[in-house]
Amino acid sequence: MTEEVLLQGCINNEPMAQKELYQKYNSKMMSVCYRFAHNREDAEDMLQEGFIKVFSQIHTFRSQGALEGWIRRIMVHTCINHLKRNKKFNESVDLIHANGLQVREDSVPSIVQAKQVIECIRLLPIGYRTVLNLYALEGYSHKEIATVLDIEESTSRSQYTRARQMLEDILVKQKIIQKPQNKVSLLAAFGR
Template sequence: MYFRQCNLSQGVLSINASKSERLDYGSTHKELVQACAAGDRKAQFELYRLYSQAMYNICLRMLNDQEDAEDLLQQSFIDVFLKLDSFRFESSIGAWIKRIVVNNCINFLKKRRLTIQSLDDERMGGFSENPDDDLHESHLGVKEVKNAISQLPDGYRVVFTLYMFEGYDHKEIADILNITEATSKSQYSRAKKKLRELLGGRKYAGA
């Protein structure tokens, strides 16, 4: 799992990946993938076992609903197995699966009328990603931070999740969501601002 450090005004968001998410995104698992594409059910189960928990966590972070996350996970792996013939081993299989999962989550949210306001739609001040803007640092508790993230509006949460947890840069996020790079940056900045408000300036011990 990719992770960025996010400085908030009253602390540093620091959530480590669980063992189930520490995947080898550098591996194509070529023999396993070829066996899956050939219809080997044991190989398909093994690929699912390797990546399902991490992909479920992505779904849950993006959709903020356990049942929706479970449904999207199953649909995503159906898509994975149907599309395996198109995988050309030019990237890791984990990154390829993750892109399918992320795209499915985005499509689901768009059907639910995901709202991401353009930078031009709001007359707000500038945004900054400079860590020096945040003066006081402490580690925030995992449960408190996850709860705060779950309360973000969909648009804020999706951009924050893609940037913070999934490792996409703002240009990639803009391409995925069909928005401008400036809008992605502004949504991320506003997500951080909202998190500060939700966390109420409290300091938590790091997990």
């Protein structure tokens, strides 16, 4: 089924088209939700809620970008709303398929796999993890993050800086990486 036919089928609420769209993107979107979630059950709830929004809003997709990117954006916003609704994010901020992870191979030992890094990201406090995901992995600016999370731009920047340092400490502690010798953060590998 072509993407046009798939889209039209989803707009017409055809179960077969919806099933095919879900099957095509569910594993990639689960990896997005998993990065934001506290546990697998939360990630599954986020994924389900996100696809409900995708199907109810599919008629607004204008084919001006990739369908996958449009779905991903809905998933990210669904995750953020889920965290806000459950007050998990706000409490943390007040306290101060690994697809999509872009690391430069020359700056990370070859034994480090994206899955290990994702698992370490999940060990971060939810506020740090959310800002790190949005900035380093989803490509949001600090201004956009501030707007989406209803925080100050400076809070987004400080959360990101602290998240990177904490993540580096976790990676070193778990012996996934070695402490950099030259004070240059290994997490410059995120490229942002």
